[in-house]
Amino acid sequence: MEFEAQVEVTHLPGVLDPQGTTVERALPALGFTNVSHVRIGKSIRLVVDAPDAATARTQVEEMCNRILANPVIEAFTVTVHERERA
Amino acid sequence: MEFEAQVEVTHLPGVLDPQGTTVERALPALGFTNVSHVRIGKSIRLVVDAPDAATARTQVEEMCNRILANPVIEAFTVTVHERERA
Numbered sequence: 001m002e003f004e005a006q007v008e009v010t011h012l013p014g015v016l017d018p019q020g021t022t023v024e025r026a027l028p029a030l031g032f033t034n035v036s037h038v039r040i041g042k043s044i045r046l047v048v049d050a051p052d053a054a055t056a057r058t059q060v061e062e063m064c065n066r067i068l069a070n071p072v073i074e075a076f077t078v079t080v081h082e083r084e085r086a
Numbered sequence: 087m088e089f090e091a092q093v094e095v096t097h098l099p100g101v102l103d104p105q106g107t108t109v110e111r112a113l114p115a116l117g118f119t120n121v122s123h124v125r126i127g128k129s130i131r132l133v134v135d136a137p138d139a140a141t142a143r144t145q146v147e148e149m150c151n152r153i154l155a156n157p158v159i160e161a162f163t164v165t166v167h168e169r170e171r172a
Binding site for chain 2: 010020027036038039045049059
């Protein structure tokens, strides 16, 4: 069975986010003066072939810890749902 | 009123995603042979001060078109919800 996983990788609180800071500094010049707390992370989508959703989730979490994210400075959230067939 | 927006920026279909391809090629060496369709995009979170959710969403969509995403090669989805006060 195929499952579609979405992973959001964010910086841990306290970790500098230069990309977010740069965007936040640029926004007022474009007229957006009401924006704060800009944080830019990664969004990863992938398809896992697994017997059930729990197994798929466990595998994706292991992938996050080993290659998709850096657990020292990043947090991740995993969402898994069954893949819709075309 | 403060609204928290989450923006997912993805590559448009057909646009090359070298980062995703690299991860997909690396996964089998780590034992993950059941993964496909790896696509890596951006996840942006920000706080907007706006009178209502619809205004907040419109502003975030304008930011996406002007600075957060490149509409020529990227698609984006915006989610807005009221910010919980600490």
